[in-house]
Amino acid sequence: GQQLNQSPQSMFIQEGEDVSMNCTSSSIFNTWLWYKQDPGEGPVLLIALYKAGELTSNGRLTAQFGITRKDSFLNISASIPSDVGIYFCAGLDSNYQLIWGAGTKLIIKP
Amino acid sequence: KAGVTQTPRYLIKTRGQQVTLSCSPISGHRSVSWYQQTPGQGLQFLFEYFSETQRNKGNFPGRFSGRQFSNSRSEMNVSTLELGDSALYLCASSPFFGEGTEAFFGQGTRLTVV
Numbered sequence: 351g352q353q354l355n356q357s358p359q360s361m362f363i364q365e366g367e368d369v370s371m372n373c374t375s376s377s378i379f380n381t382w383l384w385y386k387q388d389p390g391e392g393p394v395l396l397i398a399l400y401k402a403g404e405l406t407s408n409g410r411l412t413a414q415f416g417i418t419r420k421d422s423f424l425n426i427s428a429s430i431p432s433d434v435g436i437y438f439c440a441g442l443d444s445n446y447q448l449i450w451g452a453g454t455k456l457i458i459k460p
Numbered sequence: 461k462a463g464v465t466q467t468p469r470y471l472i473k474t475r476g477q478q479v480t481l482s483c484s485p486i487s488g489h490r491s492v493s494w495y496q497q498t499p500g501q502g503l504q505f506l507f508e509y510f511s512e513t514q515r516n517k518g519n520f521p522g523r524f525s526g527r528q529f530s531n532s533r534s535e536m537n538v539s540t541l542e543l544g545d546s547a548l549y550l551c552a553s554s555p556f557f558g559e560g561t562e563a564f565f566g567q568g569t570r571l572t573v574v
Contacts, residue, residue: 392550392565446558447516452502
């Protein structure tokens with residue numbers, strides 16, 4: 351089925367580093383959502399974006415809804431060990447169905 | 461406020477059997493969606509129910525079916541299980557169906573087919 355292009359696929363980070371990931375689509379979306387999933391658990395909603403150009407923060411997390419409505423990015427500042435997990439983006443299409451990215455896996459460098 | 465509750469958490473079934481998974485949405489939420497997630501994969505959409513009606517359906521075979529009850533609780537059924545059906549099945553609830561809807565997930569049911 352349809353899927354968003356989410357990159358990078360995985361990231362190796364050191365504690366304290368800033369992280370950036372993004373999602374792009376060939377279609378326009380009216381809502382972008384960012385989720386984090388820990389192993390064996392369901393995804394947890396981090397940030398919801400509803401307007402083109404909107405920039406929203408949630409603690410150390412910042413996400414933006416692209417002006418073209420075809421992309422979104424998520425930044426994490428000053429990463430900590432509990433940031434490890436898989437981050438998913440999702441866009442709500444014209445049929446009100448959520449379309450998902452394949453995920454970005456965040457790993458702490460030893 | 462209780463979150464989305466999925467039962468059971470873990471399930472082992474034999475190939476050829478059928479299975480029913482249950483999802484209780486957040487109180488007041490009327491939309492329930494189901495997803496399949498295999499190891500290392502993203503979320504594959506199965507179907508979404510709102511007010512007891514299926515509103516959207518993903519590209520899964522007819523062995524996968526679902527329903528929603530008047531209290532918004534939902535069940536999904538998989539008949540004639542195959543080894544490839546082993547996955548984490550996630551349920552998500554939303555207040556309503558349509559724009560601006562945020563989905564909240566349960567912990568999932570881990571199905572293993574042997």
